[in-house]
Each structure stands twice: as structure tokens, then as C-alpha cells.
Amino acid sequence: MGLSIAIAGGIMMFTFVYVMMTLPGIVDKTISITEASSDMSKVEDSITKTTMDVNSISASVGSQVITFSIDNSGAEKLWNYQKFNVIITYKGTSTTQTEALVYYGSCSGNPPSGYWCTDSISNDNLEPKILNTGETLSVKSTVSQNAQTGAIVVIVSADNGVTSSRTTTI
Secondary structure, three states, X not given: OXXXXXXXXXXXXXXXXXXXXXXXXXXHHHHHHHHHHHHHHHHHHHHHHOOEEEEEEEEOOOOOEEEEEEEEOOOOOEOOHXXXXXXXXXXXXXXXXXXXXXXXXXXXXXXXXXXXXXXXXXXXXXXXXXXXOOOEEEEEEEOOOOOOOOEEEEEEEOOOOOEEEEEEEO
């Protein structure tokens, strides 16, 4: 009888130690899942609060410069412009062209071919260089070919993936 009590005690001690050694791994995985879920909720909240509109597309026949504006009508601040995607489709010299432009920074004149830049933000009193709710960002872009008579489509995607587009004809 003494041997069976010792064996039962050993089995219980082994089980207790085993549970204590696996518990930190389980807790660590639970914490990782909780953090990932929290991060995902923050991104989804940002996407829900972001509303922007591309407006006022302007271009001249025979020019490479296309200007447009972005209105922030959502609750999310837009500021990480280098992670924005700007795609412009237009009638070029011989065929329709689609170009993904690269952020050039703040404008001082027109950006080089293949780039877009931030010209100004209207009513930018609250936080300089950040597009807050109700503010409008003026953008200049330079495409690789001279625009010809036809449709121009501007698509802008914010850093969180929210997109807006506008089409105009010159």
C-alpha cells in the first residue's frame, strides 16, 4: 500500500509540474492572439473612420501636369502621404497610359515626371501638414507623357487602404 501511495503521489507531482511548465506557453500564445486582435481592431476602426474624396481634377491638353484635390470628410487624420498610392490613367501621346506615381514631398513648383507632391492644405490651422476633417489637400502630379483630349482618372489610396477616385474629361 505504501508503494501505491508513492506512485500516485509521483504521478500527481509529474502532472502538476507538467501543467505548470506548459501554462506559460499557453498564456504567451493567448496574449499574442489578444494583441493581434487588438491591432486588427485598431486598423478596422481607422478604415471605418476614413472618408476622402478626390475632387477638382485639372489638366491641359499638351501638358504633363495634372492637379487635383483630396477632401477629408472622415474622422481619421491623413498624414502618412509616402504610404499613399496615386494612380492616374489618361490619354497620352499615342495610347491610354496608366501610371503609379511616387510621393515627392511638399511642392515647390511641379514635381518630376512620375511623381506627385502636396501643394497646400486649405484651412490648415489645427495641425500643419496633417489633413484633418474638413480640410482639403491640393496635389500636383507630373505624368510621363503630355495629356491629350480624353478622360483622366485619378485614384488615391490612403495608407490604411481606403480609396477614392474621380474621372474628368479634358
